[in-house]
Amino acid sequence: MGRIKKKGTAGAAKNFITRTRAVKKLQISLPDFRRLCIFKGIYPREPRNKKKVSKSSTASTTFYYTKDIQYLLHEPLLNKFRDHKALAKKIGRALGRGEAGDAARLEKNLTPKMTLDHIIKERYPTFVDALRDLDDALSMLFLFANLPSTSAVPPKTIALCQRLCLEFEHYLIISHSLKKSFLSIKGIYYQATIQGQDILWLVPYKFVQNITGDIDFRIMGTFVEFYTTLLGFINFRLYTSVGLVYPPKFNAGSDERGGELAAFILEGKGLDSAQTVVNDAVNANGHVPKAITSAAAQAEADKLAELPAPEEETEDSTALVAANGEEESTETIDTFEVTGQDADVLPQPQATGVETSTLFSPFTIYLSRETPRQPLEFLLKAFGCKRVGWDSILGDGAFTTNELDPAITHQIVDRPPLPRESLPAVPDAAPATAGEGADAKPAVGWPRSTVPGRTYVQPQWVWDCVNQGKLQRPDLYSPGATLPPHLSPWVKPKKGQYDPTAPLAEQELEGEAEEFEEEEEQIENGQEAEESEHEKAAPLKLNGKRKSLDVLLDREGSIEPGEGMDVAGSVSESEDEDEGEALTPDEEFDGFSEESESEVSETEEVRLQHQRELEAEARGVPVESLNGNVQPKSKTAEARKKFAKKRREEAEEKERLKMMLPQKKRKLLNRIEYGANKRDKESELLRKKRRKIESVKGGK
Template sequence: MGRIKKKGTSGAAKNYISRTRAVKKLQISLPDFRRLCIFKGIYPREPRNKKKVSKGSTTNTTYYYTKDIQYLLHEPLLAKFREHKAVAKKIGRALGRGEVGDAARLEKNLIPKIKLDHIIKERYPTFVDALRDLDDALSMLFLFANLPSSQHIPAKTITLCQRLCHEFEHYVIISHSLRKSFLSIKGIYYQATIQGQDIMWLVPYRFVQRTAGDIDFRIMGTFVEFYTTLLGFVNYRLYTSFGLVYPPKFDKKADEEGAELAAFQLQGKTISGAEAATNGKVPDAATSAKAQAEVDKLTASENVEDEAEETSTALVQVDEEGNTDVIDKFETTAQDADVLPQPQASSAEIASLFAPFTFYLSRETPRAPLEFILKAFGCKRVGWDGVLGEGAFTTKESDSSITHQIIDRPALPSGALSEVPDVPETVNGGAAPPKAQWPRSTMPGRTYVQPQWVWDCINQGKLLRPDLYAPGAELPPHLSPWVKPKKGEYDPTLPLEQQEPVGEAESFEEEEIEEEEEASDADDALAVDGKGMNIDAIVDRDSSVEAGEGMDVMSNDDDEDEDDDENEPIDDDWEGFESEAESEVSDTEVARRQHQHELEAEAAGVEPENKTLSAKEKKAEIRKKAEKKKLQEAEERERLKMMLPQRKRKLLKRIEHGTEKRDKEAENLRKKRRRIEKAREAANAL
């Protein structure tokens, strides 16, 4: 006879351990246990059967894998935590005795410093693993870089996050790794492709952030401590692989004046004393001869930059006229066919999208994201107003080299501004100075666009028409580049005629007419009520008596009315009352009778009357045909559904529920768009 197993010593009860038992086993406090689990990437687990794990208890308990806790027993950070606890006791005793100097000395000399280098190497054996886990790290660090300092968030942590984020942005700029971006309610989404890995992160808008009291900043601070170490290693690897010195030189004075990206000066490893310009002009130096040849090629391309700027406008016009070098697009011939994948431009062409242009950012535009995006897509010269900070290519709005100006203010009427004071007619050299700029006047030859033009251009990989994004113009919809419309869903980029089913427009017009009639009836009733009449007292005089009038006595006038009725001629064509069955004739019966009349007319040798239908009748006929076809399809579907087994029938029912829900959402969106377009047409007609 085998030995009887004791309950709770094998199976699920042995594989899981509660948090209380884990803390006792590691002999650390609960905050240190949480911190250690965040560093090591150990998270709570949910057992399949909690009763087996908890030996029949139903209390809500947090469980971990026993192997994970056993793995933590040999972690070197446990010794650091215990040393920190011992020093904290000594500091507390010194403060209790009033020895502030001794407490400061103990804190400065004996507090152990925790390093997470070995944990980074354990969790990410290869560099690709670190890149795959970089999304959350970048989002968290960019969030803390925009938070104000407080007692929970020290200023040195915010400074460290800002420095690491700017270093990463510099690498994205010089490597042209940025691919897409999207303006959302939460913030600005960016996607970069680094060594074949797509990395997406979120940057919040620069508003005044108010940190609530219900946020546990200790947990978030632990994540920030780990992510700063991770991003520091990633930046070092990216810079060295690109042939740059890490960390880059940092100009503290320029950073205090708001230079941000321009406060960093990148250096090549093999080029001594060759520092990059603060506005994004960096020589890509490398250790090998092949990389040095690439640097020489880039330097030669910068020399012909001015020529490219002069010919950029002509090149764009040639492409719009149908140049053969433009990438072909595959269009579907059938209406319900699948969307074919379109070929995309090469990364080199996309990286130099804004290379020939010089941009100027107005005061009201978001400088940081625009500067980052423009430089990441090849623009070397970005200027802005002096109030936005240092590091601009030019702070003069009247600079003649500016080709594009980004503004985000409404167009004002001509008489809304005061007159501009006179300026001297000539300056040094005899050239006339430019006049006052936007919104008083515009510079000839300069393109004025709104900020959305930049995002839409990079998402579509080409330069869009700037007149659609002119100041004060109604902008086209800004759509997410990661969401592709599926078959049957609403697509805001297509006109309504191409995506609405047959008869939907006609039914929508009928609904609008009915709503207008109901609204007019309600207005008439309110108007009658406003004249002092009681609507509830109005009753049919032929069938009842008004309240308060009493019985009316027959008068001579009534006799005269009866005599008049008797003298009226009786209609001989009257055939009795029409039954409900005859009044409610189906559409099929009407069509059958019409066909019968046509046959009788043809047999008698008489041509049938060709009745011309009005536009309203044509729309009603189209709607009826669409509804009839839809009803026939539904009946056919129900007939086929009855032939399926019950299990497949239930599955088909769930599929149809999802499809109907999707179609209903698309229909509501189309109705909303149709109302907006109709209101816009009415406004334009006025």
């Protein structure tokens, strides 16, 4: 007989450990245990059977893997936590004795310094692994960079987050790694591609943040401490890969004046400007250079700079092409068109990195005071614009602060054009100096006047150009115009779904436009209102009783010649019997009123119409021919009936084919059809709304 195993020593009970036992085993406090788990990337686990793990206990307990806790026993940070705990005891003892100077000296000289460098190397063996985990880090750091300083969020942490985020933005500008951006309710989403890895993060808007008391900033501060170390390593690697000196020089005076990106001065090792290295590499090789070491960046850039640009063509080659009659190559991208209704939709080719990186390079753009300067400056510079100006009140670092500068080609405004009477008065100009002249006038720009030759657009134009990879029509984004829909660049409409960007004629089903036109005609002619009134059939009053109009019509239509008052047991008598009421001689006839006369005339018209229908049926001719007003059938009505018949036949054919399937597959097909029908109804509703909007615009 084998040895009997003790309960809880093998299996799932051995693989998991409770949080209380883990804290006791590591001999640290619960807050330090939480910090250590966040640093090391260890999270609670959910066992399949809690009763087996917790030894039949049903209490709510947090479990960890036993191997993870064993791994933490050899962590060097444990000694730092214990030293900090011992120092806290010494400081508390000194304060208890009233020795404040000794307590300050102990805190200044004996506070243990913790570094997370070894943890970064353990969790991310390669640089690509660190890039894959950069999404949450950037979102958290950009959030803390926009928070106000409080007791829970110290100013040093905010300044560190701002510096790291701006350094990362500078690399994206230099390398042209930014690809897409989207304005949402939560904030601004950005996507960059670095060494083949797509990184998506969220940046909040520059609003005043209201910090509530239900946020645990201790946990978030632990994540920020880890993420700042991670982003510092990544920035160092990215800067050195393109031959930049890290960290870049920081101008504190410019930062105090709101310079932000302009407060950093980038320098290359052995070069006057690191931007020259990247630009030469882009122009010569056709794409952004890959990550290389700083020492090799100089040699690689020199080799690429000596190569001739492939885009340059000599006069002889141009003349040869013209002589042969060959067409010159265009810069447009080929697109794959759908050949059939049920054909697969192929992904369209996107613009290359060189085309998008120089999207705004020929322009000089001026930002008005009401526009968000920080995201616009970052986007414009990341896509090639070297000359971005704004008013001096927005901060330091502008290319020009003069709104009337003739070099400005585009001005981004976010205010509609207003009549001159509603604008405030122009302040008096400052007294002119001797050099300026006495005839100097105050510089007044938008919205009082526009500069000839300058394009005025709204901020959404920049985002739509970036997402589409090409310049959009500026007239669609003129001040005060209704902007096109701003859609997420990461959500692509699937087959059968509503696509706001595609024309309505390409998406609507067969016969859908005719049905909409028929509904509009019915609404205009008031047919729907008449039908609803006929269905309701307001009761009429006859001989002191209320009767339905349908009953009267049925009765009049059923009377044959020779009958009439000889019919016994009328409808009114049966109703009187059911209600248990008897009519007195005085109530039988109370004279004719105007209402009763109109009712009699209506019933007479109905009777005559019924008589005409019987005569037309006997002769075999339409009723309209008897009246003399034959109306031709509407083409839309005929098309609608044709398409309805076709759909009905297709549905019947589908039902017949469905009956041939086994029951299991038939149920699966029903579930698929349910989801497809739900999607089609939603798409049809959206198309109907869009068609109504377009019809209203067309009418105006």
